[in-house]
Amino acid sequence: MYMCWYCGSAVLDPEPLGRSTRCIDCGKDLRCCKSCRFYKPGSRGDCTETVDLTPPEKDRANFCDWFSLNPAFRKESTGESSARKASSAARSSFDSLFGA
Numbered sequence: 001m002y003m004c005w006y007c008g009s010a011v012l013d014p015e016p017l018g019r020s021t022r023c024i025d026c027g028k029d030l031r032c033c034k035s036c037r038f039y040k041p042g043s044r045g046d047c048t049e050t051v052d053l054t055p056p057e058k059d060r061a062n063f064c065d066w067f068s069l070n071p072a073f074r075k076e077s078t079g080e081s082s083a084r085k086a087s088s089a090a091r092s093s094f095d096s097l098f099g100a
Contacts, residue, residue: 003075004028005035006059010075017069019061033058037070 002011009025011017017031033039038049045054047066055062 001075002035002069003073004030005032005070005073008075011069011073015069017067019063021061028059029061031061031067033062033064035070035073036064036066037068037072038066039070 003009004011004023004026006028007023007026009023011030012024013021013030019031021030022028023030033046033055036047038047039058040046040048045051046058047054049066051064051066055064
């Protein structure tokens with residue numbers, strides 16, 4: 001399972017992602033440069049592939065034929081993520097403190 005490049009929410013849509021696929025939580029485009037395995041800020045066009053024309057807005061949907069979800073955004077499929085566990089622990093502490 002993959003995560004959104006912006007908010008870290010789970011991407012439930014199977015690959016290949018369609019151009020109009022958006023994150024269900026934050027609404028950001030998922031098929032964009034920022035979630036691509038070839039995205040590398042500072043390289044020519046911020047892309048490690050040999051594309052002729054790179055999209056000017058890296059966080060917007062595009063039609064790039066090289067697009068592939070970045071494995072760095074892979075989420076553990078078993079158990080909760082560490083951020084979610086920390087959030088849950090903080091909520092429990094707050095509730096026990098104020099008796100909610």
